[in-house]
Amino acid sequence: MDDNSSSILAAASSPSGAGGLGFITVHAPATVANLVCGFDVLGLCLHEPYDIMDVRLLDEAKVIVRSADGYPLPEDPAQNTAGAPLIEMLKEVDENTGFEVLIHKRIKPGSGVGSSAASAAGAVVAANHLLGNRFSKEQLIQFAMFGEKVASGVKHADNIAPCIYGGVTLIRSIFPLDIIPLTTPDLFVTVVHPQIEVKTADARAILKHNVLLKDAIKQWGNVGGLVAGFLKEDYELIGRSLEDFIIEPVRSMLIPGFDELKKRCKNAGALGGGISGSGPSVFMLSKEEKTAQDVAQIMADVFTHLGIDFHTYLTKINGEGVMVQR
Numbered sequence: 001m002d003d004n005s006s007s008i009l010a011a012a013s014s015p016s017g018a019g020g021l022g023f024i025t026v027h028a029p030a031t032v033a034n035l036v037c038g039f040d041v042l043g044l045c046l047h048e049p050y051d052i053m054d055v056r057l058l059d060e061a062k063v064i065v066r067s068a069d070g071y072p073l074p075e076d077p078a079q080n081t082a083g084a085p086l087i088e089m090l091k092e093v094d095e096n097t098g099f100e101v102l103i104h105k106r107i108k109p110g111s112g113v114g115s116s117a118a119s120a121a122g123a124v125v126a127a128n129h130l131l132g133n134r135f136s137k138e139q140l141i142q143f144a145m146f147g148e149k150v151a152s153g154v155k156h157a158d159n160i161a162p163c164i165y166g167g168v169t170l171i172r173s174i175f176p177l178d179i180i181p182l183t184t185p186d187l188f189v190t191v192v193h194p195q196i197e198v199k200t201a202d203a204r205a206i207l208k209h210n211v212l213l214k215d216a217i218k219q220w221g222n223v224g225g226l227v228a229g230f231l232k233e234d235y236e237l238i239g240r241s242l243e244d245f246i247i248e249p250v251r252s253m254l255i256p257g258f259d260e261l262k263k264r265c266k267n268a269g270a271l272g273g274g275i276s277g278s279g280p281s282v283f284m285l286s287k288e289e290k291t292a293q294d295v296a297q298i299m300a301d302v303f304t305h306l307g308i309d310f311h312t313y314l315t316k317i318n319g320e321g322v323m324v325q326r
Contacts, residue, residue: 022057022130025325028122029318030107031114032189032283033158036242036274037222041171043114045162045318046189049106051118053082055126058098063087068104081116081147082123089127089135089143099127111193112281117159120147125164125322137164138177145174152204159277166321168230182230184319185238187271188292192261192299193281195309198254203278206250215245235271235287242272242285255280261302268294289314 029050035042058064063077063086077083086099101123107115124140135143141164145155157179161169167184171177211219225241228234252258252275265284266272269291273284282299286292296312303310 023054024126024129025052025054026122026126026129027051027323027325028053028107028118028125029163029321029323030111030191030313031117031159031162031277032191033114033277034244034247034275035168035226036244036248036272037219037226038158038170039244039247040156040158041223042168042226043158043162043171044168044189045166045321046113046191046313046315047318048313048315049113051106051115051122052104053119053122053126054102054104055123055130056100057130058100059096060098061090061096062098063090064098064100066100066102068102071103071105073103079150080119081150082119084146084150085120085124085143086127088146089124092135093131097131099123099130101126108193110197110199112198112275112277112279113191113193114159114163114277116147116151117144117163120144121160121163122322123147125324129324138179140164141179142177154204162321164321167317167319170227182227183233184317185230185233185235187235187317188286188289189283189313189315189317190265190270190273190286190292190295190299191276191281191283191313191315192296192303193311193313194255194303195311196256196280198251198279203251203254206254207247208250211246218243218245238285239271242274244274248274251275251279255282256308257302257306258282261299264298264302265295268298270295 027050030046033043063083065080065083067073074080107118109115121144124143128135144160149155157171161179165181168182170180222241229238270284270286276283284295
């Protein structure tokens, strides 16, 4: 542990933190965005993996963000996915206050499971607790989206919203912001992260700017069916609706073995799934844990055969979101 890490963690040795200032630790979880057919409007929260973030209140108006594990982070907080949201938050705080953040990065950036969103959401949730919870969840999302803008150049909330609300969320609108929390289904989620790089900005750049009306109609039907499936807890409807005619056919070309993997997982009993966010991770939903385990083995077999290193996670949908550790 370096000196910077020691200085922040020392603040936790007393209930009020170093010098009487507040200190808090949060677990900021990974998320799956898009949910196949809901590009930029649907997302769900996972129990694992998650980042651990230690946040301390400062008595001066500045933001400091440091890495606990040596992972390189931008030193300028305005160019950091955790720092930029806190800068925006401080603009709404009429007092001489700042934040120091130490990030234990367990969600690898570029993995497609909301690494930047975890940093942004975790930072604002922790800061809000230190400020006495003066901001609403929607306000926290507004701040956190500045972190997503740093990461991809675009403000979007499909990872941020489930990370803050927990469960499954629908982003009906960004401007103005309108978030609808949906029923959290009791489903298992299997995720594989092949060790290849797919940058969010690059994955957005290859998308088509024009969509055929017939494809849009199919997509709208699937988004409506998926939302209805979550609300009714109709797992067969969820499975039928996990189909994408617009984004996945393009982005899947960036992920070796994707078509084979998806076909084999569904044949093994998975409800369905697809690319997590912009990739390269792929997720599958299953009703039974045994099915989810079989899916994990299929994922391992596919990428082992291709000679690509990978990590797999077998988890469930997290109904809480960012968790505060007192």
